[in-house]
Amino acid sequence: MKSNASLIYGFILVVGDSLALVAAFVAAYILRSHFSSVPVAHPIPGTTYLSIFLLLLPFWILIFGLLGLYGNEIQDKRFVELGRLLVGSFIGLLFVTSYAYISNRIVFPSKLVPAYGFGLAFIFLAAFRNLARSIRSWLFGYGFGVTNLLLVGNTKITVELIELLSDYRVSGYRIVGVVADKAPAKQRFPNLKIFETFQEAAEHLRIRDIHGIVQTELYASGERNNDILEFAQTNHISYRFVPGNSELFVGNIAVELFRSSIPVIAVHQTALIGWGRVVKRITDLIFSSLMLIPAVPLMIILGLLVKILDFHGPIFYKDPRLSRFGTIVKVFKFRTHKQTFSGLTPEEAFAKLGQPELAREYRDNGDFLTDDPRISRIGRFMRRTSLDELPQLINILKGDISFVGPRALQSLELSQSDKKDMILSVKSGLTGLAQISGRRDISFSERRKLDLYYVQNWSLWLDLTILIKTVRVVLRRSGAK
Numbered sequence: 001m002k003s004n005a006s007l008i009y010g011f012i013l014v015v016g017d018s019l020a021l022v023a024a025f026v027a028a029y030i031l032r033s034h035f036s037s038v039p040v041a042h043p044i045p046g047t048t049y050l051s052i053f054l055l056l057l058p059f060w061i062l063i064f065g066l067l068g069l070y071g072n073e074i075q076d077k078r079f080v081e082l083g084r085l086l087v088g089s090f091i092g093l094l095f096v097t098s099y100a101y102i103s104n105r106i107v108f109p110s111k112l113v114p115a116y117g118f119g120l121a122f123i124f125l126a127a128f129r130n131l132a133r134s135i136r137s138w139l140f141g142y143g144f145g146v147t148n149l150l151l152v153g154n155t156k157i158t159v160e161l162i163e164l165l166s167d168y169r170v171s172g173y174r175i176v177g178v179v180a181d182k183a184p185a186k187q188r189f190p191n192l193k194i195f196e197t198f199q200e201a202a203e204h205l206r207i208r209d210i211h212g213i214v215q216t217e218l219y220a221s222g223e224r225n226n227d228i229l230e231f232a233q234t235n236h237i238s239y240r241f242v243p244g245n246s247e248l249f250v251g252n253i254a255v256e257l258f259r260s261s262i263p264v265i266a267v268h269q270t271a272l273i274g275w276g277r278v279v280k281r282i283t284d285l286i287f288s289s290l291m292l293i294p295a296v297p298l299m300i301i302l303g304l305l306v307k308i309l310d311f312h313g314p315i316f317y318k319d320p321r322l323s324r325f326g327t328i329v330k331v332f333k334f335r336t337h338k339q340t341f342s343g344l345t346p347e348e349a350f351a352k353l354g355q356p357e358l359a360r361e362y363r364d365n366g367d368f369l370t371d372d373p374r375i376s377r378i379g380r381f382m383r384r385t386s387l388d389e390l391p392q393l394i395n396i397l398k399g400d401i402s403f404v405g406p407r408a409l410q411s412l413e414l415s416q417s418d419k420k421d422m423i424l425s426v427k428s429g430l431t432g433l434a435q436i437s438g439r440r441d442i443s444f445s446e447r448r449k450l451d452l453y454y455v456q457n458w459s460l461w462l463d464l465t466i467l468i469k470t471v472r473v474v475l476r477r478s479g480a481k
Helices: 005-034 046-066 078-103 112-140 156-164 183-188 198-204 222-234 275-309 346-353 357-364 377-385 392-398 444-456 460-476
Strands: 147-152 173-179 212-215 238-241 252-258 262-268 316-322 328-334 402-404 429-431
Touching (some): 005 046, 046 078, 147 156, 212 222, 222 238, 275 328, 275 377, 275 392, 275 402, 328 392, 346 357, 392 429
Parallel strands (some): 402 429
Antiparallel strands (some): 316 328
């Protein structure tokens, strides 16, 4: 039967948000009225101020609801949630000030009160949401609020879901059974209940123990598919279907009328089209110009250090990489290799060192060596801090690459991906989802999956989220080698 965990959690969020907003604007009133030596412009009693705010509070919560802040899809998206909280706090404040103007009533005793209230509201709301999320994760560990899923199908997606949701204490989902009529599923997941047919699963599992059904395989028999859907509808169990060709259902999808009469689904290769592309380019121009101002002195210092410590070599290394539509661009980097090995392939460089066996170790380790003898002392420092990529601000200004996008790769590297053409439908980026998700700590195929997701699901908010997380990753040196 339907799990009430999400409903209860949503109710707790409503109550907590209400208390956070009240606390923020009461604190703003006290800060301005009692902790400032400057008299307020419109002294109003605290009880009057509070009563007006409590009267308008339900409308503020309604605004949060319209922004999707109480839906299931927002509960695991921390940065999206923070963005919507910021927008909701601002819209709610506009609503309160509009009420004061229309009703011709004084709501705030001073102009600083709404400013204080807005800042405190966002801080209190963000703190409460993080606390609520932590408590919910803690309760998952004791089995509270966990959603039970029945998986139907024996595909790669089924395996990915099983691995992704393997620990209910982290995911909040528990797999109670898998309908898979093939033997390998039983051998691979011996700890799960495997059923040959959906009817067998329905007979052996208690209905109240099934909160959701996820079908990952569309059967040839329409009757079998209808039985699963009708079972879910009859027993009020949530139902989800993962399409076999999932690429058709991600990215930029639009329902259009073909020749003004036939409804069709248009699937664009990327969401980054039209005005979105123009806005992204303008954003790149503005931010690269602003960042180059403080970056130039630092680049001069680093360039001098590279030249002093390895006098015979060039300061910059121009690396040919692939960008949008397969265009080859010269990406600027500070040279981190010793001049002796600059421009050589790893195999050539290690052979020159007399240690050809290191080339195999380098390749087997994902193009990385813990103590790579080719890298100079200053190069090692710049790689750990990602300062070697600072000159790429020039590439962004020129339009070769963007701030955010799939990682710029060499032709040989990208040829390993069967989705290279889709990845190259947008400009490569200085940073991207792969960089904030572990950089070299994740496999090559996983990094390309993240690149593909970015291409198909681009948005300005996603760019902003990646940039913010990039700063955190660089400061923590996560995956930097």
